Amino acid sequence: MSTEPFPFEEGVRRVRVRQLFTSRYPNKPTTNEVFTFFGWLAGHYPHLLPREKQGDPYQQLQSELHGLYDQQT
Numbered sequence: 001m002s003t004e005p006f007p008f009e010e011g012v013r014r015v016r017v018r019q020l021f022t023s024r025y026p027n028k029p030t031t032n033e034v035f036t037f038f039g040w041l042a043g044h045y046p047h048l049l050p051r052e053k054q055g056d057p058y059q060q061l062q063s064e065l066h067g068l069y070d071q072q073t
Contacts (some may be wrong), residue, residue, distance in 0.1 A: 010051070014064055017041070017048050023067055029069040036064055 025033045033044050041048055050060035
């Protein structure tokens with residue numbers, strides 16, 4: 001039995017994360033908002049964080065949100 005509240009397929013999980021991000025930050029957000037979103041996601045929906053066994057979940061989230069935020073700041 002899964003410990004996650006809702007088992008998501010990877011593609012569905014990524015779409016949901018992108019939806020949550022764009023709804024929380026509708027105007028072109030910055031890397032600061034990505035960092036804030038990561039903390040919010042970990043606190044409210046930890047089952048939606050990237051599930052890769054290796055690597056940094058924050059960097060993986062940045063990659064998943066590519067194109068949705070201004071990477072210059």
